[in-house]
Amino acid sequence: MGIVAYARKHAAFLAFSAVAMCAPLFIGNKYYLSILAFTATRLMVALGLNLLMGQAGQVSLGHAAFVAIGAYGSAVMTTRWSVNPWLAMLVAALLAAGVAAILGVPTLKLRGHYLAMATLGFGEIVFILLVQLKGLTLGTDGISGIPSLTIGSLDFGRPRAYHWLAWGVALLMLRMSLNLVDSRVGRSLRALDRAEIAALSLGVNTSFRKVQVFVVSAVFASVAGSFYVHYIHYISPDSFSVTFSVVLVTTVVLGGLGNVWGAVWGSIFMLFLPEYLKRFNQDYTNLVFGLMLIVVMIFLPGGLVGLRHVPARLRRRFTPPDALPAEDT
Amino acid sequence: MSFDQFLQYISSGITSGSIYALTALGFTLIYNSTDIINFAQGEFVMLGGLVAISMHEWGAPLPLAFLVAVALVGIVGVIFEQLAIRPLLSAGVLAQIIVTIGASLAIRTVAMLIWGRESLPLPPFSGDSPIVILGASILPQTLWVLGLTLVIVVALQLFYRRTLTGKAVRACSVNPTAARLMGISYSRVVLLSFGLSAAISAAGGVMITPVSFMSYSAGALIGLKGFAACILGGLGNPVGAVAGGLILGILEALTVGFLPFSGSSGYKDGVAFLILLVILFARPQGLFGRRTVEKV
C-alpha cells in the first residue's frame, strides 16, 4: 500500500496522533499538561475495556484491580527492590495477563455475565490485599518516592517528555486496537457479541477469543497503572476501590461501545468534564455521571461517537413503526 | 475457644447475615423476572434506612416510619423501572447492568445531597438490652430482622406457588416468550418485581439502621455482600438467597474467630469475595441453585 493510500485509510488516526503529539508545543501551562497526561493513562485503560465490552460484549467490574497490579507492581518493585522501572512494568503486565487468564478461562466458558461477577469479587479482594499486606504495600500509608521513568540520561519526569512518552504508548495501543477490530479476530469477536451460536457453528472458538481480549484489556490496564504511578510518584489503595472500576466503565460507555474511538472521546470527556463541573459544585459530579450513564444507554447506545448517527435515528423514529427494521442494539 | 464464644460468633454472623439475606432476596426477585443484576440494590437498603430516620425525626412513630419508608422506596423502585429499565427491556443484559450502575451512582449522590454525609441513628424497635441465649448475647433488633426475613421468604413462597400473579412471575422467569404467548403481561411482571424488590430491601434497611446507623454511602458494601450471598445460594432461588446470606455472615464472623492470628478481621471481607470466586469457578449454579447454567 502506498503512502497516500495509507494516509487516506488512516486519516482519522493520523490526524488525532498529530494533534496529541503536537499539543505540548502549544501548551506551556503545566496544569493543562497534567490533565492531558492523566488522559493518556485513562485512554490506555479505556481502550482495553472498550475492546472487552464493545467487541466481546463482556463487562469487567474490577478493572481498577488490573490498574492496581500495574501501579503497585511498578511502585513496589522500583522502590523496594530497586528493579529497573521498565522491567517492573513488564513483570507487572505479565502478572496482570496471568491473573486475567485465570479469571477468564472458567467464567467466559459460561453464558451470561459471570465475568462481571468474578471481576467484581476479584477487585474487592485486590483492594483488601493492598490494605492488608502492609509488608509489601505499606498499607493505607501508601508508597511515596516512586522514581520517574528514564532511558539513559533522558528523564521522563519532565512534563513534556512524559507527555510524548505516555501519548506515544497510548497511540500505539489505539493503533493496535483499531487493527484488532479490523482483523479476522475482530470480526469473530463482534460475531460473539451478536450471535454466539452462529459464530460457534462457523468454527470461531468463542471462549478462547473472549479470554484473549480480556487478557489484552488487563495488560493495557496494567501498563496504564505503571505509567500513572511513575508520573504521580505516590500511590495509596484509595485510588483502586470499586468506584474507580465504575468510573472506568462509565468512561467507555459514554464514549461509545463498539467503536474504538469511543474510548478516546470517553477518556477526554471524563477528564475534562469534572474540571468543568468543579466551577459549580463538585458534589454533583457523580449525579451527572450516573444520569449520563442512564441517558446514554437509553437514547444513545453508541455513546459520544454515536452522535453522528443521531440524525438518521431521528428520521427513523418519525417513520411509522411498522416500517421499521429491527432495532440494531 | 469456648462454646460461649463460638455461639457469640454465630450470633454476630446472624446479625450481619440477616441483612445480607434480605438484600439477596431483593436481587433474586429482579433477577428472576428479568435476568438483570441490579447494582442499585444496596441503594434501596440505604434509602429505606434514611427515609425512616427522617420520618422518625418528624415525629412519626417507628411502625409508621417503617411503613412509609417501605412504601416510598417501593415507589422509587417502580419509577426506576419505568424510566430506566423499561426502555431497555429488549436491549441486552450489558446495557441493563450499566443502567443499574448509573442509577446507583445517581441515587447515592441525591441521598448525600438530601441527608448529608454523616451517619444517622434510629432508635431500636424494642429496646437495646441484649437477650442472652446460651451465653451468647443478641440484640432484640437482630431478632426483628430475622423475623422479617422469615416472614418475607414464606410470603414469597406462598405468592409464587399459590397466587395467579406469582405463577405468572415464575412463568416469565422460566420462559418470557412463552409466558407472553400465554397472555401474561411481561412488562407488568417486571414492574411488580422492581417495586417488591425495592420495598423488601428498604424494609431491611429500616430494620438494620438501629444496629449499624445509616449513611448515603452504606449501600455499596451491603449491596456487594448481598450479591455475594446471592451467588453463594444460587442466583434466582429465594430460599438459597436467604441461606446464602446467613452462611456468608456466619463465615465472616468465624473468620475473625478462627483464624489464629491477631488482626485476622482485616480479611473478613475477603472471605465473602473469595467464596464468590470459588463458587463461580466450581459451582456457578450456587449451593442451592436449580437453574441451569448454559455453557457456550
Place this chain on the structure above:
Amino acid sequence: MRNRYVALLVLALASLLVLAVTGCGGGTTTTTAAAEGPTTTASGDTGTTTAPASTESTAVAPTGDPIVIGAVLSATGPGSPLGEPERATLKMMETELNNAGGVLGRPVKIVIEDDQTNPKEAVTAVTKLLQQDKAIAVLGSSTSPSTLAIKPITEQAGIPLIALAAANKITEPPIDWTWRAPPRDALAVQKALEYISGVMKLKKIGLLHDENAYGASGAAEIEKRIGDFGLEVVAKESYKTEDTDLTAQLTKIKAANPEVIVVWGTNPGPAVAAKNMKQLGMTQPYVGSHGIANKKFIDLAGAAAEGVIFPAGRLLVPSSFTDPAQKSVVDTFVAAYKEATGQMPPTFAGHAFGGLTLLVNAITKAGSTDAAAVQKALNETRGVATPDGIYNYTTTDHDGLTVDDLTVVKIQNGTWVLAE
C-alpha cells in the same frame, strides 16, 4: 409507546435535577454549606471590593498586587467533613485579613481548589495553583493521602507547603518546604498511652481500629510506642468503616482479657463499637481517638458514649486553655467563626486557622513573599499561638507542637469534660 417513556424520562430527570439543585429541603441541616457557592477560586474580587470595608477600622486599605496563597482542600468526597469547615475558615480569614490592611500592605487572595479526597485530583489542583495562580505558598490538603501526593511537587518547586493532615510521614524528610499545622497522629497516640499507663494505671490493651488510613496508621503508631509506656497489646482487630456489626471482633478481643479497649477510627465505627461492647457486657474502659472529637459520636452512640475517654485538641473544651495569649486568639477565632457560620468551629477549622496564621506570621516576619525568606521565617517560628497549640518550628522539627498541646477528654452526661 416509546414516546410516552421519553416524555416520562425527561420529566423525571428534570424533577430530579430540580430536587437536587434546590438543596432538597428534606428536613436536614447538614448540607447547607455544601450547596452554596463554588468550591473553587475566590475569583479575584478581593483586590477591589475590600477597600470600602476598611472604614470600620484604622487599617489602611491594602494596595498593589495581591499575595496569592493556594489551598488544596478535600471539600467534597469522603474527606469533606474536614475540608468544608477548612474552606469556610479560609474564606472568613481572607476577608478579615484584607479588612485589617492585608499582609505587607498588599491584599491577600486565597485560591481554594477541591481535591475530592483523591490524590490524583490533588496533584492536578496543586499544579494549577503553582502554574496558573502563581501561589507563593500552599495550604493542604485536608487528608493524608492527598497531602503525601502533593508534597513532592511543592518540595521540588521550592514552595512552602503547610500540611493540614495528620499522618506522621508528612513531616518525615525531605521537609525543606513542608510544615504541618495539626498535631500529628503520633502526638494523639502518645497522649492516649500516657493517660492509660499514667492515670488509669492499666496495662493490657485490646485494640480495635478502622482499616482506613486514619485507623491503620494510628494502630501502627500504638504498636510502635506501647513499649515506651510499659503497655501490651493483647488483641488487635480491625473493621471496615461501613461494617454493620463489630461483635465478632469484640468477642475475639474480649477473649484475650484486656483491661482497656482502645478504638482508633472515625464515625460511625467507634459508635458501633461502643454499643456492641454494651451488648457483649464488656465493662472495660473505652479509650477512643481524636477521630471521635465531635458531637456526631455522642449522637450515634447515645448512652453507650458515657464514660468514653479520648485525646483531643483543647478547642473541644475551651476552658482548658491556660495560656492567656492562646486563649485570646481562640476566643476571637471562635466568635468570628460562629458569626460567619452560626456553628462552633470543629477541630478542622482550627487546623486551617492555624495553618494560615503560621504562614501569614512568617510572611510578615520575612517582610517579603520570597520563598527562601518565608522558609527561613517559618523555621524561626517561636511561640505562635493557635487553637491547636503553641508552635515552635526549627529546621528539623516541622511539627512545632508538643504532647502538652493536647488534652484528654471524657464524655459525661452527653457532653465533654476534662478527664481527671
